[in-house]
Amino acid sequence: MPSKSSALDILPCLLLRSCADxxxxxxxxxxxxxxxxxxxxxHYKGAQVLLLLKKPGLVSTSPGNYRSISNLxxxxxxxxxxxxxxxxxxxxxxxxxxxxxxxxRTGHSTETALLEVFDGIYTAxxxxxxxxxxxxxxxxxxxxxxxxxxxxxxxxxxxxxxxALHCLRFYLGDRTQYMNMTPHRSDSVRLDVGVPxxxxxxxxxxxxxxxxxxxxxxxxxxxxxxxxxxTQLRLSMRADNTAAGLAVLAAxxxxxxxxxxxxxxxxxxxxSEALVIGTPNQLHATTSPVTTVSVAGVDLPVDExxxxxxxxxxxxxxxxxxxxxxxRACNYHACAIRHIRHLLTTDLAVTLACSLILSRLDYCNSVxxxxxxxxxxxx
Numbered sequence: 001m002p003s004k005s006s007a008l009d010i011l012p013c014l015l016l017r018s019c020a021d022x023x024x025x026x027x028x029x030x031x032x033x034x035x036x037x038x039x040x041x042x043h044y045k046g047a048q049v050l051l052l053l054k055k056p057g058l059v060s061t062s063p064g065n066y067r068s069i070s071n072l073x074x075x076x077x078x079x080x081x082x083x084x085x086x087x088x089x090x091x092x093x094x095x096x097x098x099x100x101x102x103x104x105r106t107g108h109s110t111e112t113a114l115l116e117v118f119d120g121i122y123t124a125x126x127x128x129x130x131x132x133x134x135x136x137x138x139x140x141x142x143x144x145x146x147x148x149x150x151x152x153x154x155x156x157x158x159x160x161x162x163x164a165l166h167c168l169r170f171y172l173g174d175r176t177q178y179m180n181m182t183p184h185r186s187d188s189v190r191l192d193v194g195v196p197x198x199x200x201x202x203x204x205x206x207x208x209x210x211x212x213x214x215x216x217x218x219x220x221x222x223x224x225x226x227x228x229x230x231t232q233l234r235l236s237m238r239a240d241n242t243a244a245g246l247a248v249l250a251a252x253x254x255x256x257x258x259x260x261x262x263x264x265x266x267x268x269x270x271x272s273e274a275l276v277i278g279t280p281n282q283l284h285a286t287t288s289p290v291t292t293v294s295v296a297g298v299d300l301p302v303d304e305x306x307x308x309x310x311x312x313x314x315x316x317x318x319x320x321x322x323x324x325x326x327x328r329a330c331n332y333h334a335c336a337i338r339h340i341r342h343l344l345t346t347d348l349a350v351t352l353a354c355s356l357i358l359s360r361l362d363y364c365n366s367v368x369x370x371x372x373x374x375x376x377x378x379x
Contacts, residue, residue: 001074007048007180008073016074027075031082038166044076046188047177047196068143070177070196080200083167087160087201091208096157098214103228104204110309111364113227117234117308118367120223121277121317124236130278130286132249134233134295135308136256137271141229142206143194146264147172150195150209158208171201193264203228209263216259220252227309239278239285250294257296269298275306277317311364319368323375330357 005012016023034040047070058065091097092105102113121131151169154160160168175196179186195202195209207228217224223234233252237245257267274293276283292299305314305321312322333356341349361379368376 001078006071006073008046008071009075010073013074027078031079034079034167035086035163038163038170040079040167040170041076042174044073044079045171045175047072047175047198049177049179050198051179068140068197070198070202072196072199077200083171084200084204087164087204090160091158091204094158096211097208098211098226100214100224101207101211101226103207103226110227111366113225114309114311114364114367117225117232118317120234120236125277125279125282125317127236128238128282129236130239130242130276130282130290131234131236132245132290132293133275133277133306133308133313134249134253134293134300135273135306136231136233136253136295137268137273138229138231138260139266139268139271141210141265142197142202144264144266145195145206145209146193149263150205153212154208157212168201168205172205210265213256213259216255217252220248220255222248222252230309232308239282242286242288242290246290246293253295254297267296269296269300272296272298272300273306274300274302275313275315276302277313277315280316283315309364311367318375319371320375323368323371323378326360326363327378330360333357333360 001013001017003013003017005014011023030041050069050071051066052069053060054065054067100116102108102110117133121133124131147169150172151165154168155165172195175191176188177191177196178188195205197203207226210226210229213231214224214226217233223236225232225234233249233256235245235249235252253267253269257269260267272295274295276290276293291302293302294300305312307313311319312325313319314321334353337344337349337352337356344352368379
């Protein structure tokens, strides 16, 4: 249980933790009753919605630039963890779960996902091919999941039946949420679609919901990787025959968009991004320079850089842009800590340095293997 309490908690987390011998049996009893009856307590199904900017620097007055996070009660998250512990072996070992979905699985992370992407690009470069990488953007992905389709998919493709399926149906139904912007609070509204982003079960159920999109991608022989609602498509092609490869990508992204539409999700081609990657000689040898890539009928300009799962890639995959980005962020936080250092104990200063600076240096640092010495020295 975290130390930080939710606004929906009746009792603070510190009290529950300090009196675990009293509260744990009661919480366990509630969970066991839920498992036996196939229900989920209605009191747990309310959420306070918080808004966070999707990326730093976006215009704060545009509603479309915010991501909504559902703040749930702490006890409900504990209950969800118990449900997930029982569901995980059933879902993740199914042949229908996308093998290239790296979120929420043991032994998989953003780092392993990026290593797979890098390996494919490096292998293509060794074969004298360039790679086109497309980052697919979805609009309000978690908020538009159709409950009936999800339940049917859990039952028919993942074998979740009987009491377990009944419990998940209760979990999804009759959920409510409200907005709180102090001192103002909206009325609670009922949610007929979507899974709560910020919950324990919601993201895993979303991964289950979108697993079949892998079939739409694979039939075009396009490589892909998923991390929750982030999807990257990748296709390698010879520099002297880019037209055929781009036509395959155009057809693939059109089919992917069609699948999303049929399942109540909306692909946003205008916010998707594309990058062409290769060695300097390979990029120079391209007969007709690739300046745009057709994604679901929209011609996207090819970027010089692309941020994928927190790592900045450029067209030559040198990672100097990523090193500069990490260096800038670390220096910013180091300066911020320096301003208040005289107010901090040593232990607190160490905690801030580890969480704000060292965590950035450690994040996905295995992708830096073979990076230029100047980039490593900068870090």
